[in-house]
Amino acid sequence: MPLHVPPAPAPALRTVLTALSSPTAVREARTPSLLRARGPVTPELPLPVHVLDHVAADGVPSVRLAGWRFLIRSGERAVAAADTMPTADGWAFSRFFEGPYVTATESALRQAETMTQPFQPRLLSVPGLYMLTLWLHGDLTADAAAGRLQATDLLVPLAPAPPGIAAHRPHRVADLLPVLTLRSTPAPLLRTTA
Template sequence: MQLHVPPAPAPALRSVLTALGSPTAVSEARTPSLRAAQGPATPELPLPVHVLDEIAPGGGSATRLTGWRFLIRCGERAVAAAETRLTPDGWTFSHFFEGPYVTSTERALRQAETLAQPYQPRLLSFPGLYMLTLWLHGDSTADAASGHPDPADVLIPLAPAPPGIASHVPHRVADLLPVLTLRATRTPLPPLPPLLGSPA
């Protein structure tokens, strides 16, 4: 199933393109893969980054948009990512980075494409748990800058995931949020419910 990747705000994309075109920005980035990349590097697959500061008992929680993340592709693979953030003057480039979340995001997106239902991909961060997930929102036409995880939405924990939570195992929000609520309150984790299909 094709994912419905939401369009990033034009100023956010422009800020990343400007940074990629700046030898200073690229050379000062702590991303050896990006500095060593041969050929053109292009920003792709923009994903809105939402933060869930608090997991409410019962699972219903709102999120806030903190930025847009672009995978930076060179040739056949993503070599880094670029983060943008919203300032009083609008969207601006924040930083380049690389590491396990880049390859894990690519893998999770491939997993999501095998699911039967169309989804809008987003990233959902749980700062208190040092956890990042690919959030597959069931309303593929929704405003990517707002909203909250619906019980039927799917979360795929990215690697590295916190101990006791398997990365790249898709779970419905209604199943995973109660587990994360218990983790956030430092009580023992119950076993996760049955998997949603098989990981790719």
């Protein structure tokens, strides 16, 4: 298998397991698919979630770790996801959720498993475009919490992707980053003279 899924911090996993075992946490999450799940549910495929804050004038992206996401599996498929976030004391459970990104993440991971080159999977959020990508990092020994995009890494936009960006199509960072930078830069205000 070409994907080398990094281990999540043990305290982050414990917070998800605790939330899953709490009927109150699951009920208050209001994720119908998690409430309807038959049989045991398990957190799997932990992925570090990084956020693209900005791209400097020299083209170097600023990326930071925002948390870890676990796909929650029931039977043969992921029915929800659980997010954790770093705190001053370690890790805290953040939320359960469902929706298109859960299915899209699972689909993109299956797609990445068919590639010949090995990768370390991560998620990269681009808040300025309301976009989430599967980030396939080429350095398998890298610390998953370290956020350094390499030009040869691949980004696979998850559906729904912004207009004009094809979902589930792998792009090299060197090719997609300029597009993301241009799209997320606010247009200058036009001044009119009277």
